[in-house]
Amino acid sequence: MKSRPIISIRQAVLLLLAALAGTACEKTVVLDLKQTEPQVVVDALLTTDTARHYVRLTRSTDFYSRNPPPPITDARVTVTDGQTTWDYRHQPDRPGWYLPDQPFAGRVGRFYRLRIETNGQLIEGGDELLRVADIDSIRFELDTDRVDNPNSEETDEQRARVWSLLFYAREPQDTRDFYLIKQYRNGRRVDGNGTQVLVSDDEIIGEAIDGVQLLDRYAPGDTALVEMFSISRTAYVFYSDLINVLSNDGGMFSPIPADPRSNLTGGALGLFQVSDVRRRSAVAPQPR
């Protein structure tokens, strides 16, 4: 489903060089990195779920900071679809989180605008809510390799994960669509320790999406949840850029890293994502 196989090839290049050299090594170093002005970071999602959709506002920190990013607590946040405007209020029990008072559902075809005022800074962003295709199903398939050759370096818990997760859907060929897939194991996000993002551009994808293997493995009894979001082209660009940043090798074989392009103006990092969403969940069976 990752529409960009080259990402893994770049990583393969480095692995290969390392494997060939036999002596290639890596270790942690501490660098003297420059200090920068903290930037406003917007993490906002509005979906077709009837829910109190969130806008989370924080600031960037120094690279070596051990603390969570500092929340912004005094912003004025509104969202509008041109007919209704929702005021998002700061939640003192969850610093940095802004929610509307009442739940509402985003509607397909509407254009939503976000407006944030904080400390004299005006940040705006907008996107159209696009329809998403249905997920036909998700299914488990036994990874016989992991059953036959258990990895002795893994913990028992890790070794028990022998099911891979397959994804099935129909991709409408008459529209230009972009997708984001989020995946969970027992309610926890599966994203390769914060390094993997599944997005797709339908340009090189056919109609039948049958049995695409998703990330990681599941143990018997684990609950898998898969969410598929429609995203705009701009949001797709943002996530592709995010992949560049997360899987970067410092610009040797991968592109020189740069902050992701986004649909926000006013000098903020992050994205205002507006999505239709579908979900499927399943429980991993006992292996026969």
Add this chain to the structure above:
Amino acid sequence: MHAFNTPLWRFLMGMGLLGLLLAALAAPELRAQATRYTVSGYVKDADTGEELIGAAVMANTDPVSGVNTNDYGFYSLRLPAGRYEITVRSLGYATLRQSVDLTQGDVQLNLRLSPEGKQLDAVVIEGEKADRNVQDVQMSLSRIDVEQVRKLPMLFGETDLIRAVQFQPGVLQAGEGTSGFFVRGGGADQNLILIDEAPVYDVSHLFGLFSVFNSDALKSSDLYKGGIPAQYGGRLSSILDVRTKDGNDQRWGGSGTIGLMASKLFVEGPIAKEKASVMLSARRSYIDVFNFLLDEPARSNRIHFYDINFKISYKPTNKDRFFIAAYLGRDRFRFGSDAQFSWGNATTTFRWNHVFNSRLFSNTTLLFTNFDYLLEASQGATSFKWTADMQEYTLKQDFGYYLNPGNTLTFGLQATRRQFSPGIIRPGSGSIFANFELERMYAMDCAAYVGNDQKIGRRIALQYGLRFTVFQNMGPGEVVEYARTPEGVPDNVNIERLRVRRYGDWEAIKTYANIEPRASIRYLVDENSSLKASYNRMVQYIHLLNNSTVPIPFNTWTPSSEYLRPQIADQVAVGYFRNFGDNKWEFSTEVYYKAIADVTDFADNAQLLLNRDVAVQYRQGTGTGYGAELQLSRREGALTGFVSYTLSWATRQIEGVNLGREYFANYDRRHSLNLVATYDLSKVWNFGATFTYATGRPITLAQGRYSFDGYNVDYFTERNAYRLPDFHRLDLAATYNPKKNATRRWKQEYIFSVYNVYGRQNVFTYYTRIKQDDKGNLVGDGQEKEVRKLWLFSVLPSFAWTIRF
């Protein structure tokens, strides 16, 4: 705005050069009083029959009446009727003197030079040394001694021409184990790399650990960094002109080598003595054989590469000579049973040298080059086959006209047809992928050039010329008009196709024409020293789609088009050249300034592969390179080699990249110091050493971090604001030739080598990750991040065994 780009400058330069040329043409008519005759022919190695390129041929040891043999070993001297002593000098050969009687008419004279230490010829031999460093007009030229390359330390048992190129002054590299090189502030895509005149588009094996040049097959290798003669064009920064051996036309011989990573076989010999010869050289790696040493999953991978060089030469007479040369090479990587990728080059050269008369030499060349790559995943829902390729067909006609000893004219024409297939995806069965095909692109480019090598008195020599180029991006094809940002560049976030124009077969989509003036001057201060200066304009019409530091074979090339203007570089260089100790030592220093207009770069985060709208990612701006180079070499004796030092700056400023602010190019390195030496202790042992030191290259690193949807993301503010630590490394080699070789038919050679002798952990790159323990488990709540340094090689011994016959 660079001064060289003003129309006035171009006009003056063009008119000035034209005036000089006309003066040169007119001059002999005014002076042609005495009867003149011509002595002409080829200069060859007496042992192998290989023609010698660039040998100095003089009448009565008077350099003013001398010429250098051309790229095919031909010379011609037009002299007033009389008796002369012809002197021929070439590095590594005993100087040859031969009388010639030019009182009766033109004379054809082929000259055979004996390698030094094998002075068997009956003719007079003196211990005189070549002094081209001082005498030649050509500056900014690194002649890479192919023989010496073979004695240098190896990496995994392979010596490599490109590694020797990377040691030259003015040349930088991005990191060890990479085959890209960067000349005087230019990118890796700005080097024209030729094998027997055919361009090679990707010189890497194993992503750059080795290059495609198998040292067995090589005859000569010249790197032009400036003052580039008018016959060459097409890239901005350098020409690496590699020529393979014609094959020994005296006797059969060859060698076989077993190295740590690859085996090689080389055979050459006469089909008809002194008339026809063949050369075949083949190399195949067998890393895959050693897979059992690796851990899973690397163990199930299959990796190999191979090279084949083949050449057949037919030299029935001095008048007509024919050559066919071919190169074929490929890398193949297989991962388990279901994924593979591969890439390879194929080139073919057909050459016909014809001597119309003793003064007019002609070379007709037909060239074909192909580069292709493939990525394939053959199983499951994500199976696909991705292919891309490009071809180039060239017809080239070069003439050399030996007007008189003071003027040698070169002129010619070139026509090239190019086609690019940037990417096709075919899904496997049951695959989610759809058929996807990027449109093929076509281009035609033509060039005409004229140049003259002129001597004015004893002290001044000139080399100047003009190259006129016309480039057309041709149909079939389409041009999309995109919505632009307020800054006027195509919007690469909200990509909007406004209009599409279609063009038919052979219809010109976009035409560019340029005049490229070239000029060099040498002023001889005294017998041992000279001053040189040069100016050259180079135009590059094809562009590499690559936004990393080191190109990978999956980067594709694209022609200049509606959205990509040709890149234009102007370079001036001045230098001082001096030889010491009876020409045993050569010293040179040069300073240069290079200004590049419309250097091609790409918007931040540009997605360049498999992108229909890749045109919106193009960004062009200015590039600047300047610096100083010093080199001290010793060309002859037991100890040979050189020390080179380069002080340089390379910057770029491009709207839409790094917020339009100037930044250091990825390969900018302030200091670079290289030492290359070989020492012949005895007939049994010789040693090689290389040492390299360079300022770390720039790198873009996080200046902060932030949190988005659970991801802990690096925050960047500036491109290339940091540097890797300084790079330095010492390599040593020893070659053992057993004493018994003297009497053996099969001579053996054992080569021992140690790479990175003192185990320096030279940083290849940095990357960041969320803090993890040794086992890869996250530390704490996932908030903390860390920087990892990656280095490729610690101490690496290697071994090769060669047998010569």
